[in-house]
Amino acid sequence: MFLALREFRHAKMRYALITLVIAMVASLVFILSALANGLAAGSSEAVEAIHADRFAVATGSEYSLDRSRISPETAQAIVAANGVSDAQPFTTVVGSVHKLDETELIGVSVIGVTPDTFLEPGVVSGESLRDRPDGIVIDQSLANRGVKIGDTLIFEPGGIGLAVVGITDGHQYRLAPTLFVSLDEIANLQPDLDGNVSAVAIRGENLDTLPDHVDGIQMASARDIVEHLPGYTEQNMTLTLIQLFLVVIAALVIAAFFFILTLQKMQELGVMKALGATTWVLARALMIQSLILAAIGILIGIVVGDSLWYAAEGVVPYKVQWQQMLTYSALLLLVAAVGTLLSLIRIARVDPLDAINRAN
Amino acid sequence: MMTPILSLNQVRRDYGDGAARITALHNATFEVYAGELIALVGPSGSGKSTLLSIAGALLQPSSGEVRLAGDTIGNLDNAARTRLRLERIGFIFQASNLISFLTGREQVQWIGKLLGLPDDEANQRGDRLLEELGMTRRANHYPQEMSGGERQRIAIARALMNEPELILADEPTASLDGARGRQVVELLATEVHSRNTAGILVTHDERLIDVCDRVLRIADGQVIEI
Numbered sequence: 001m002f003l004a005l006r007e008f009r010h011a012k013m014r015y016a017l018i019t020l021v022i023a024m025v026a027s028l029v030f031i032l033s034a035l036a037n038g039l040a041a042g043s044s045e046a047v048e049a050i051h052a053d054r055f056a057v058a059t060g061s062e063y064s065l066d067r068s069r070i071s072p073e074t075a076q077a078i079v080a081a082n083g084v085s086d087a088q089p090f091t092t093v094v095g096s097v098h099k100l101d102e103t104e105l106i107g108v109s110v111i112g113v114t115p116d117t118f119l120e121p122g123v124v125s126g127e128s129l130r131d132r133p134d135g136i137v138i139d140q141s142l143a144n145r146g147v148k149i150g151d152t153l154i155f156e157p158g159g160i161g162l163a164v165v166g167i168t169d170g171h172q173y174r175l176a177p178t179l180f181v182s183l184d185e186i187a188n189l190q191p192d193l194d195g196n197v198s199a200v201a202i203r204g205e206n207l208d209t210l211p212d213h214v215d216g217i218q219m220a221s222a223r224d225i226v227e228h229l230p231g232y233t234e235q236n237m238t239l240t241l242i243q244l245f246l247v248v249i250a251a252l253v254i255a256a257f258f259f260i261l262t263l264q265k266m267q268e269l270g271v272m273k274a275l276g277a278t279t280w281v282l283a284r285a286l287m288i289q290s291l292i293l294a295a296i297g298i299l300i301g302i303v304v305g306d307s308l309w310y311a312a313e314g315v316v317p318y319k320v321q322w323q324q325m326l327t328y329s330a331l332l333l334l335v336a337a338v339g340t341l342l343s344l345i346r347i348a349r350v351d352p353l354d355a356i357n358r359a360n
Numbered sequence: 361m362m363t364p365i366l367s368l369n370q371v372r373r374d375y376g377d378g379a380a381r382i383t384a385l386h387n388a389t390f391e392v393y394a395g396e397l398i399a400l401v402g403p404s405g406s407g408k409s410t411l412l413s414i415a416g417a418l419l420q421p422s423s424g425e426v427r428l429a430g431d432t433i434g435n436l437d438n439a440a441r442t443r444l445r446l447e448r449i450g451f452i453f454q455a456s457n458l459i460s461f462l463t464g465r466e467q468v469q470w471i472g473k474l475l476g477l478p479d480d481e482a483n484q485r486g487d488r489l490l491e492e493l494g495m496t497r498r499a500n501h502y503p504q505e506m507s508g509g510e511r512q513r514i515a516i517a518r519a520l521m522n523e524p525e526l527i528l529a530d531e532p533t534a535s536l537d538g539a540r541g542r543q544v545v546e547l548l549a550t551e552v553h554s555r556n557t558a559g560i561l562v563t564h565d566e567r568l569i570d571v572c573d574r575v576l577r578i579a580d581g582q583v584i585e586i
């Protein structure tokens with residue numbers, strides 16, 4: 001610590017700047033992961049909130065709820081099948097609504113469920129579909145657009161109006177503001193469904209053999225459905241790739257910074273070795289420096305990433321996950337250590353004789 | 361008979377191989393005793409730094425025997441030589457061989473750290489040395505804020521910090537004017553005498569010889585005592 005800290009003190013500006021760079025890279029990494037989480041949650045949290053063991057979707061639908069259509073007879077057959085303890089059909093459609101007194105259309109995900117089943121979303125305020133099967137329970141994502149309990153929403157096309165009776169949270173689907181109605185109402189809103197539903201959420205055992213007994217269905221897990229949402233996997237891969245690049249950039253920045261400093265110090269390092277400092281003492285000082293700078297940079301990054309969470313509330317999908325933040329912090333620290341390796345090799349090679357042969 | 365602090369017996373050092381081989385030091389044989397400061401003089405390229413490096417365990421001899429207070433040091437491995445330099449030898453190099461980011465006081469303290477001395481003991485010993493060398497007032501300055509003479513006085517304090525048996529100084533006055541150079545060498549001689557250590561001073565400046573107790577001349581790698 002003796003050498004490491006005194007060198008900081010002697011060149012504050014230089015080390016402050018590199019810390020700033022590390023902080024910016026770390027902030028970006030954290031912001032991108034929070035955005036990725038937010039986007040992922042906004043796409044899929046409605047599906048993941050359903051505590052079903054399996055979903056039955058139509059064969060050939062490629063796990064896409066939009067493409068899947070299941071007839072009432074098939075749904076009945078699933079309910080009656082062996083191993084099924086509970087099975088609830090549901091429907092998701094893309095729709096548009098506007099408030100009674102406004103003309104501006106809001107694109108929404110509409111989800112139809114049977115009230116008073118395990119599919120019904122719990123409400124954080126107002127009434128639930130169980131009490132008001134003729135009403136709408138909106139997700140917070142729609143409430144964020146200015147819709148309140150008591151408003152009447154008009155579905156277009158069709159012009160059917162329903163009252164908002166409750167608000168649920170954490171049930172967004174396909175990144176659109178999301179609302180829930182009863183299956184009966186969705187049949188009214190979307191006559192072209194012909195009484196079909198999108199899928200059936202199932203609880204039970206040995207469900208993977210169900211397609212052997214019921215024609216026209218395949219089994220999907222929540223993961224399968226989420227990963228087959230349009231663009232979901234690609235979006236996540238893109239963001240992950242950018243994050244990995246940022247981590248690599250952090251490594252290169254740290255490596256280059258300490259390497260240049262080390263090259264500038266060769267003579268001094270030679271003197272220190274001549275005076276009896278081991279490579280270990282000098283290498284340790286450099287390693288400590290790198291880890292301290294990285295740790296400070298990461299802490300700043302965490303503060304920045306975290307405070308954006310409050311700023312982004314309701315504006316951008318943004319979700320901080322502590323576990324993930326810790327993982328990336330550890331990765332950045334590791335990278336800071338690895339980044340000094342090149343310099344450490346240099347330090348190991350310094351010949352104390354250089355202290356005497358300076359003139360040559 | 362007293363054991364010499366440093367004794368070289370038929371020490372030879374070659375650089376390079378084959379046709380490119382040059383012998384920087386031929387069969388050097390001499391001894392340095394406790395309490396004496398030796399002047400090592402000779403033209404450029406005559407082998408002074410080579411000799412000093414071998415005496416200071418920075419360089420291994422090609423052949424011959426080097427002893428420090430009776431211990432053979434010519435064939436030690438790297439780690440052992442580093443340790444030996446830390447514990448038993450004091451080095452003073454040409455100007456500007458202080459560590460740029462440590463204050464004068466810290467240069468000295470750092471050696472105490474390396475030695476593993478307890479902090480307060482290191483600080484006391486360091487402050488005493490700085491006082492002896494008249495550097496107490498300037499001790500909290502960085503090397504770049506000091507004059508050449510002040511820097512070399514810090515370097516002397518640093519070299520004494522491990523209470524060395526042997527002090528080696530390679531042209532410590534090279535960047536100083538005559539009067540200041542002489543002051544520095546006189547300080548060095550005083551320390552060598554009062555501490556009863558052995559010292560070798562490499563210098564180009566013949567006027568400094570009278571400060572030393574004995575003179576070794578070296579020409580083309582041959583050491584002659586006068």
Ligand SMILES: Nc1ncnc2c1ncn2[C@@H]1O[C@H](COP(=O)(O)OP(=O)(O)OP(=O)(O)O)[C@@H](O)[C@H]1O
Pocket residue numbers: 359375376382383384402403404405406407408409410411
């Ligand atoms: N690492 C090396 N490789 C090859 N030759 C070397 C090396 N170091 C020194 N020499 C040669 O050995 C000889 C003695 O060099 P040394 O540095 O000991 O001389 P010096 O007396 O200290 O000279 P100066 O007064 O210029 O410092 C010179 O001819 C020099 O070129």
Ligand SMILES: [Mg+2]
Pocket residue numbers: 408409410530
């Ligand atoms: Mg020399």
